[in-house]
Structure formats: C-alpha cells, structure tokens
Amino acid sequence: MIDLVVLQEPASPPLNEVSTEPVRFHLSLNVSNLSDAVAFYRVLFDQVPAKHHRDYAKFDVQQPPVVFSLVPRAPTQGGSLSHLGLRVPDRALLDIYRSRLEAAGICTSNQDATVCGYAKQDKLWLRDPDGNFWEIYHIEEDVAPESVRQSLSGTVARKESPKSPTSWEHYLTTPLPSSIPLADQSLDEVLLTGTFNANASEESLQSIVREACRVLKPGGRLSTHGLMGNAAIDADVSLPGMAALVQRIPNYLDVMQRLHAAGFVNVEITKFTDKPWFELNGVALREVKVDAYRPPETQQGAERTVLYRGPFVRLVADDGSTFTRGQRTAVDAEVWDLLRHGTSAESFVFFETGMSGSCSASNKG
DSSP states (O other): OOOOOOOOOOSSOOGGGTOSSOOEEEEEEEESOHHHHHHHHHHHHTSOOSEEETTEEEEEEETTEEEEEEEEOOOBTTBSEEEEEEEOSSHHHHHHHHHHHHHTTOOOEEEEEEEETTEEEEEEEEEOTTSOEEEEEEEEEEOOHHHHOBOTTSEEEEOOSTTSOOEEEEETTSOOOSSOSSOTTOEEEEEEESGGGSOOOHHHHHHHHHHHHHHEEEEEEEEEEEEEBSSOBOSOOOOSGGGGGOOOBOBHHHHHHHHHHTTOEEEEEEEEOSSOSEEETTEEEEEEEEEEEOOOOOOTTOOEEEEEOOSSSEEEOTTSOEEEBTOEEEOOHHHHHHHHHSTTGGGEEEEEOOOOOOOOOOOOO
C-alpha cells in the first residue's frame, strides 16, 4: 500500500500570476423563508442584497469578503448548508483549478454557459470527502430576470437571440407539469435536468417524455441529466449536501429505453463520469447525461439507400446489415438514423426521398 503520493509541480502558472483580482469565497444557504432571511442578513452585514428575487438573494460582502447567497428551500436533515464555493475572476483561473483537481484524481462536473443566480456562468462542481458540495465559478455577465421567465411551475422557456435555439427546461426541484405549454414542433431543445431523480410516477415521467417529443421540431434534441446507476433505487434515497434533493435513482439503461419507446432516435450516453459520486445500497451513482433526437421529418413512402465508401471491402453492422464498398444498400429508418448520426457517418453517402418520423404514444419503457 502506498501511504504517500508526491505530486510534481503543475505546469500551469501559479494562481496569483493569472489574475490580479481576488478569488472570493462563496457560501450558499437553504432557508425556510427568504424574506425573513434577507431581513436578518441585512442587519448582520449592514447592507442591502446585491440581488433579491423571489427565488434567490445574494449579498456581496466586503468585510469579510464573501459571496453569500440564499435559496428558498427547506433545510434538509444535513442542515442549512447548500454548498460552498470560490468565485474566480476569469476563465483561465477556472481552468487551472480544473486541471489541478483532475490531475489529483478528484471527480469534477463541468457546467459551461449555464444560468445560475441570474448570471451566466462557467463552473465546475466537486465534492469533498465528507460529502460537502463545492462550486468554482466565473461569471460572464448578469442575466435580466425577465429573460429567464421562470414560471411558478418551475419550467423555463427561453430564447437568447433570434439565432439561438429555443429551449424548454424542467428542474428536479419543481413538480412535473401535465403538459408542456408550447405548440407542436416549436422547440429545438428540451432539457430534463434531474427530472428522472424526482419522486414522480411512471406515467408522469413517460408523459413528459412524450410531450418533449411533441414540442420538438424534427431533428430536435432531448437531453436528460442527473444521478443514475446500473440498477434503480426507488425508495430510501438519502444523500448529503445538494444531492439530498434526489428522491430516486433510475437505471440509465431504463432511461434510454424510455426515450426510445417514446419515438426518439439516436439515443446515446454523452456523459458518464469515471468515478461514482456516491454508492448507495451497493449501487454506484454516477453523473449521466443522455441525449436523444426526434426523428427528422421526410416524405412518406420513399426508399432509403446508402453507399459505403470504405476503407474496408465489406462492413457488417451489429444487426447483420452488410455494406459493400462502392455499392448502394437499402436500409430501414432505424439503421438510416444510426448511420447518419453515428461516428461512421463520413464513411457513407446517403440517398433518400424520405419517410416521416413521429412520436410514439406508447407508455412502455
């Protein structure tokens, strides 16, 4: 057993050589009543909050130097602490922290261009040995509250600019709506953030997936992100820190099957952390992200063929489909989509007049 590990000096410059601005300590508390908490801390810090909204408040305290935020969320059994953090003045410093942590084998979770605390941020999350969550973040710019447009149901619809994708997002912390209040085929993206970690019925989960397929444009993306395992845990889920919000653990293979049953194609895992964040009842819990797409819309009754370019004389797919170099091969819709959106797409030429893709009303999965 090795009791001592000696690390080499990092190749990156020291933190104080990257920026002259200070790194600010960050502390976030869960509070039962936001108004009462703000009134208390206004007296304690002898200043008004830098931001104060119905779902968030922040004090930029100069003495002692701390970014102190309050979130209206009932404290859990672990106490009022939501998370700790460091606010860094620029992206270069954030990258130095990330490199140093990852070089030491500490699991981090990256979030770039995310909106949090009414500000656009790049950040990374990590967990200390006692389960306390830390975030290290850099603020790009403040975000106007009206641009977020968060409803009481906890759903968000946003369009940052005429050229940016239109999105709808559901968070773990809010109830699942019975429907997505948007028109058919009106969105480029639906984000289900922690949705499968909520204490929701199977019918509610499948309903929101079908609704996502309905409101997405042909070729639109559904992305779901949360804690998942290789086995489901539906009861007695008790985790520390921010993870205390998690009420159930889905099997990531079940999530993928659910998306496929609803009519999505190209269902794939796009993030699967090497190290588990937790272990519960013998199940390793990892941060997993699954992406899937609504089938592209094409014309009815058309033939699909592909021409394999090589480099091999013949290629045999897992389903037994055989592709000979230089010859056209007829394929069905599922194989067509897998090839067109897969890593081998550049090895094929695609010919079609098309067939229309649609969402399934199935409750299976």
